[in-house]
Amino acid sequence: MTKLASDLNLYNTADRAVSKFVPLEAGKVGIYLCGATVQAPPHIGHIRSGVNFDILRRWLTAIGYDVTFVRNVTDIDDKILHKAVHEDIPWWAVAMKYERAFSDAYAALNVLPPTYEPRATGHITQMIELMEALIANGSAYAPGNGDVYLEVRKLKSYLTLSNQKLDDLQSADDADLTFKKDPRDFALWKAAKPGDPSWPTPWGDGRPGWHLECSAMAHAYLGEAFDIHGGGLDLIFPHHENEIAQSESAGWKFANIWMHNAWVTTSGEKMSKSLGNSLQVMEILKKVRGIELRWYLGSAHYRSMLEFSFEALEESSVNFRRIEGFLQRAREVLKSEIEPSISSEFAKAMNNDLAVPQALADISEAVRIGNSAITENDLTALAKSASEVRGALSILGCDPFDPIFAGAANTKKELLDGLISLALEQRTAARARKDFAASDAIRDSLTALGITIEDTPTGSRWTVN
């Protein structure tokens, strides 16, 4: 596996190019992914990010890396506070409610729990320590109103990730220069307003600004330098620029490479709550299974926009069911569990900046070969292709034999199998005496119940739609 690990290439937003991945420490990878601001239920754009980086994590693990994966929860921010007032419940109740909604969605799509999942409010101490250091070395200032700002003009490398110039930025209309030295200076810490939650600091009671938490938590769990920082494309500016500003001002090397996933769009526009075009994960899961939604969200390249439509989702699900059907047939024919393996084609695709679409083409090819092997009763060829297909699906988090997807349905499977076998025996007998009216009536009845019958050379098999 070390050979595969040394062939991994990833795109780095910082230099806008794909290059060989070299870990800071041999055999280990530290990843920090900006997680959710828990102020509403997740829509499929949020969960796409989770799926994309889960695939990255699984691949890194598969090729032999010891991965530390940190995904934070932003549990304090303006929207959460507004919602708390609006719903007349405590701010922490809002945060916890939606944190759970995100956890449920991640679980439904088989996104592995992070190694660590820190909450912003649990790291106030680290944030204060960071601010103290920044003020001590002259990077930040506390003007006395309870806010703490970072002085961005002092930084040489500010805005290098987004390739912008400070003076080219559109001027904010509401820039208040009463306390800020420069309108671009951003708040590390915000003074408490009446009724808002606050924490004591040397500069007065207040709460964290959005950007500070990620620098503090990434540092706490991954150290002064780590390999990969991830997030959505829309976080490049200002969030990630500001993280870099804070962290580098503190003398930390911070992230080695930056990876950003693209959006899920509808009608060409980014899905977002404010546009009113967002589709909640749990709503879509009423139409397709979690494994199918994951297959769909993972099928486009992570840096490409994914134009959502229910038609495309359904097409994708049809494609997945074909692959799933192959694995189930393969298991029946082989009369044994399928051992996952990684084909060289799949590895090559994944090592090329996670070229999942190419990997999918390879999977389709393997399925075709495997299906032909079933027809020709070539068990050796079947075992090989089934193994590769399952291995690939496993990395993509879509292994149909994964217990997380098998669900509770299994408990009644034996009973169901017995009942349907009974009906199929009747049908087989009818077909044997060429009483096709009777055999078709049985099949039609089963079809009406959502059970599909397939006649194979070795007998009839059934599947639930």
Added chain:
RNA sequence: GGUCGGAUGGCCGAGAGGCGAGGCUCAGGACUGCAAAUCCUGCUACACGGGUUCAAAUCCCGUUCCGACCUCCA
């Protein structure tokens, strides 16, 4: 105004100088009592106008259209 990205066949979606990605749909065929599943075959495109090249979807110049960030955003 600045920065970044996009336009590919009926649909989704890769690729990024030359051997037609793949999937879905559709049509035909094989198999089947008929189906289903599977396999085979067919339909074969790169927004527009120039240019470079033996060769351009891919490189260069120009144009049009769409989107994102610069306020909270995955």
